Amino acid sequence: MTKAMTGAKMVVQALIDQGVEVVFGYPGGAVLPIYDEIFQQNSITHVLVRHEQGAVHAAEGYARSTGKPGVALVTSGPGATNAVTGLTDALLDSIPLIVLTGQVPTFMIGSDAFQEADTVGITRPCTKHNWLVKETDKLAATLHEAFHVATSGRPGPVLIDIPKDVQFATGTYTQAKQVETHYNPQVKGDLDAITELAKAMETAKRPVFYTGGGVINSGPAASQLLRELVAATGFPITSTLMGLGAYPASGDSWIGMLGMHGLYEANMAMHDCDLMINIGARFDDRITGRLDAFSPNSKKAHIDIDASSINKVIHVDIPILGDVAHVLEDLLNVWKARGRKTNKEGLSKWWNQINEWRNVKCLDFKQDGKIIKPQYALQRLEELTKKHDRYITTEVGQHQMWAAQYLRFEDPNRWMTSGGLGTMGYGFPASIGVQMAHPDALVINVAGEASWLMNMQELGTAMQYKLPVKQFILNNERLGMVRQWQELLHGERYSSSWSESLPDFVKLAEAFGAKGIQCHDPDALDDAIMEMITYDGPVLFDCLVEKHENCFPMIPSGKAHNEMLLGDDSTEGAIQGAGEALV
Amino acid sequence: MSALKIKKGATSHSAYNLRPNYSDTIEQHTLAVLVENEPGVLARVIGLFSGRGYNIDSLTVAEVDHLGHRSRITIVTSGTPQIIEQIKAQLGRIVDVHKVNDLTVEGPSVERELALFKVSGKGENRIEAVRLADIFRANVVDSTLESFIFEITGTPEKIDAFAELMQPLGLQEIARTGVAALSRGAV
Ligand SMILES: Cc1cc2nc3c(=O)[nH]c(=O)nc-3n(C[C@H](O)[C@H](O)[C@H](O)COP(=O)(O)OP(=O)(O)OC[C@H]3O[C@@H](n4cnc5c(N)ncnc54)[C@H](O)[C@@H]3O)c2cc1C
Numbered sequence: 096m097t098k099a100m101t102g103a104k105m106v107v108q109a110l111i112d113q114g115v116e117v118v119f120g121y122p123g124g125a126v127l128p129i130y131d132e133i134f135q136q137n138s139i140t141h142v143l144v145r146h147e148q149g150a151v152h153a154a155e156g157y158a159r160s161t162g163k164p165g166v167a168l169v170t171s172g173p174g175a176t177n178a179v180t181g182l183t184d185a186l187l188d189s190i191p192l193i194v195l196t197g198q199v200p201t202f203m204i205g206s207d208a209f210q211e212a213d214t215v216g217i218t219r220p221c222t223k224h225n226w227l228v229k230e231t232d233k234l235a236a237t238l239h240e241a242f243h244v245a246t247s248g249r250p251g252p253v254l255i256d257i258p259k260d261v262q263f264a265t266g267t268y269t270q271a272k273q274v275e276t277h278y279n280p281q282v283k284g285d286l287d288a289i290t291e292l293a294k295a296m297e298t299a300k301r302p303v304f305y306t307g308g309g310v311i312n313s314g315p316a317a318s319q320l321l322r323e324l325v326a327a328t329g330f331p332i333t334s335t336l337m338g339l340g341a342y343p344a345s346g347d348s349w350i351g352m353l354g355m356h357g358l359y360e361a362n363m364a365m366h367d368c369d370l371m372i373n374i375g376a377r378f379d380d381r382i383t384g385r386l387d388a389f390s391p392n393s394k395k396a397h398i399d400i401d402a403s404s405i406n407k408v409i410h411v412d413i414p415i416l417g418d419v420a421h422v423l424e425d426l427l428n429v430w431k432a433r434g435r436k437t438n439k440e441g442l443s444k445w446w447n448q449i450n451e452w453r454n455v456k457c458l459d460f461k462q463d464g465k466i467i468k469p470q471y472a473l474q475r476l477e478e479l480t481k482k483h484d485r486y487i488t489t490e491v492g493q494h495q496m497w498a499a500q501y502l503r504f505e506d507p508n509r510w511m512t513s514g515g516l517g518t519m520g521y522g523f524p525a526s527i528g529v530q531m532a533h534p535d536a537l538v539i540n541v542a543g544e545a546s547w548l549m550n551m552q553e554l555g556t557a558m559q560y561k562l563p564v565k566q567f568i569l570n571n572e573r574l575g576m577v578r579q580w581q582e583l584l585h586g587e588r589y590s591s592s593w594s595e596s597l598p599d600f601v602k603l604a605e606a607f608g609a610k611g612i613q614c615h616d617p618d619a620l621d622d623a624i625m626e627m628i629t630y631d632g633p634v635l636f637d638c639l640v641e642k643h644e645n646c647f648p649m650i651p652s653g654k655a656h657n658e659m660l661l662g663d664d665s666t667e668g669a670i671q672g673a674g675e676a677l678v
Numbered sequence: 679m680s681a682l683k684i685k686k687g688a689t690s691h692s693a694y695n696l697r698p699n700y701s702d703t704i705e706q707h708t709l710a711v712l713v714e715n716e717p718g719v720l721a722r723v724i725g726l727f728s729g730r731g732y733n734i735d736s737l738t739v740a741e742v743d744h745l746g747h748r749s750r751i752t753i754v755t756s757g758t759p760q761i762i763e764q765i766k767a768q769l770g771r772i773v774d775v776h777k778v779n780d781l782t783v784e785g786p787s788v789e790r791e792l793a794l795f796k797v798s799g800k801g802e803n804r805i806e807a808v809r810l811a812d813i814f815r816a817n818v819v820d821s822t823l824e825s826f827i828f829e830i831t832g833t834p835e836k837i838d839a840f841a842e843l844m845q846p847l848g849l850q851e852i853a854r855t856g857v858a859a860l861s862r863g864a865v
């Protein structure tokens with residue numbers, strides 16, 4: 096059935112047809128017709144953010160915590176340019192988003208019209224795909240196609256730029272099922288390659304699963320199959336920052352996060368393994384460290400849906416192009432059909448070795464004295480919230496790494512963090528997006544004070560929509576991660592890494608009508624955290640912590656996995672030579 | 679707690695120049711990229727090359743199927759085998775790209791380029807220019823008493839060679855189309 100309607104109405108209709116419930120946005124001249132349509136319906140809730148960057152991060156949080164695409168709506172010119180950081184963030188972390196921008200009318204494009212920007216030009220490198228729609232008749236089909244592209248294959252953000260005259264004009268609405276698309280990435284993996292991997296698994300003495308965000312992207316079935324595979328084989332499993340929760344932290348085979356700030360046992364296992372099975376991870380430089388010393392003696396298999404991720408930085412022996420869930424299902428079937436074999440003797444020795452590494456207890460710390468250690472704050476947060484229906488977002492810095500190390504994730508889609516771009520200011524709006532999707536859940540943003548200030552205006556949004564997001568700020572009065580690098584790399588010259596002139600966070604919260612809590616005493620911490628959890632509304636928790644605590648373990652840039660720094664007493668000269676040039 | 683196995687200041691390496699041991703010989707490849715003829719598709723392809731630091735030695739583009747709405751972009755690029763593989767994979771993931779063929783590895787192919795040469799001169803030089811043009815099967819498409827425009831088709835190497843010979847004979851300007859290429863034989 097085709098129907099005539101205005102472009103603006105098509106936008107709303109297509110969103111409804113695609114099952115969209117929430118749109119995060121900010122109005123302006125070039126999107127007024129769409130806002131007018133939003134006003135006249137009740138299917139979609141619009142959340143008015145306080146800055147367009149916040150809209151995009153909120154949509155990311157919504158998407159990551161639900162597995163559905165997030166939607167943001169912004170105006171032309173400054174609205175669109177404010178969305179650029181969020182788009183880039185979503186591109187690097189493979190988050191499906193549909194971002195709609197208004198544009199000046201078609202007949203004014205190119206004339207430096209008021210609030211005109213070349214939005215498709217600016218966002219071409221930071222979207223998976225984008226469109227400028229010049230005819231109302233093509234608008235509905237483009238909207239449907241946009242959802243398909245954002246969510247198929249390797250997910251990512253897409254943008255549709257809609258000139259104002261296209262919104263006003265009337266055209267024919269195309270139904271989603273009428274839209275033809277040539278974009279259909281391969282999801283089934285090659286059976287020969289899968290069999291080769293199954294064979295390698297039968298004989299490996301020191302295997303390790305190295306899993307990543309691709310498992311989360313692939314959906315709940317992928318996490319389920321992964322758990323089955325790990326249980327059936329008894330192989331150890333580590334994950335990147337982006338994949339936490341796909342396999343439960345309480346699982347027997349869990350050896351913790353790997354990478355620059357990963358666990359000693361995870362990195363050593365990666366370095367010494369003889370079979371590395373990469374499932375939906377992309378050999379990021381936070382993982383590999385020095386490339387020529389990366390896991391030198393292993394056979395490597397890589398399951399990834401994006402051909403450009405395979406052999407990009409690390410050459411692999413068994414590449415498998417396909418979707419994690421599809422490939423794992425076939426892999427399990429093939430491996431079972433071949434007799435469910437593993438090298439039991441080798442494995443048991445391997446676990447003995449891993450347990451020795453575990454005994455190093457790389458996350459141990461001492462909470463003594465009257466100053467709260469950030470690790471302690473997170474340990475208590477974990478203890479007091481783990482039984483809740485809990486979602487965690489983070490900002491970027493030391494607190495983010497400590498959150499990854501000390502909080503434990505039992506399920507996928509419970510952990511939202513900016514990994515690839517490392518965007519300070521991500522966590523607060525993301526927590527708003529998560530809370531919109533899960534109104535009754537406990538949503539906590541683990542933040543640093545500097546990051547949190549980057550999008551603090553969203554406190555207004557949290558108040559307006561009564562979103563009880565908890566902002567757990569580890570306040571070290573420093574740009575902590577920057578300060579740590581300056582300590583290790585730049586002779587303790589702390590150039591501009593002090594958080595100066597900080598606000599009184601309690602008063603700041605109160606100015607918005609939210610609750611502020613400050614805590615500096617380790618003995619009062621539990622009660623303060625309980626007060627935060629039980630308060631029905633947004634809370635700004637100002638947790639004053641040790642100012643110069645460093646985040647360990649750490650593999651310095653340009654170092655190998657087995658050259659990890661574990662504590663403060665041996666860091667001098669740790670990063671020298673060309674490693675200094677790395678970030 | 680102390681660091682394990684860390685040799686202080688031990689490394690003089692940078693992760694960026696420590697690619698694993700792929701062959702690092704630079705190869706030149708000709709890629710045929712079939713794309714949806716959408717606005718911006720060329721910008722996407724060029725943006726990919728500039729954004730990721732790949733080389734473009736030659737690039738041509740034109741619609742090849744009006745009804746099917748398809749254009750063909752022929753790109754000559756160079757890089758290590760690993761980079762070439764990356765370029766193909768990166769091109770392949772552009773939503774508007776239907777197909778990427780590496781004509782250099784997928785069997786024999788024909789490559790041709792068209793060029794126009796403006797050569798001015800008098801006397802001996804002028805005669806010599808026409809003589810060489812004849813050997814290269816270049817056509818004269820414009821002439822005045824003091825100048826010629828030659829049209830020449832051939833491989834890029836042939837055109838390079840012609841340019842070298844024309845240089846001392848009064849070469850003024852060259853316009854080249856870039857390479858068009860097809861694999862040999864039936865599809
Ligand atoms: C301060 C800071 C420190 C950091 N330190 C660390 C650290 O110590 N350890 C760490 O792990 N990270 C760390 N990171 C994060 C790091 O930068 C990367 O973001 C992260 O390691 C990448 O995770 P990933 O490999 O799982 O890939 P992702 O970015 O999640 O990519 C997913 C991969 O899976 C593929 N994929 C997507 N969908 C599917 C599907 N359906 N089927 C199959 N494949 C699919 C994609 O093509 C891609 O290759 C840090 C970040 C910051 C900001």
Ligand SMILES: Cc1ncc(C[n+]2csc(CCOP(=O)(O)OP(=O)(O)O)c2C)c(N)n1
Binds near residue numbers: 575
């Ligand atoms: C938008 C942005 N600008 C700069 C940086 C570089 N950077 C990374 S971590 C960091 C300091 C973060 O400080 P804070 O939020 O207080 O967290 P802490 O490290 O102290 O826990 C900075 C400046 C960044 N990641 N993002």
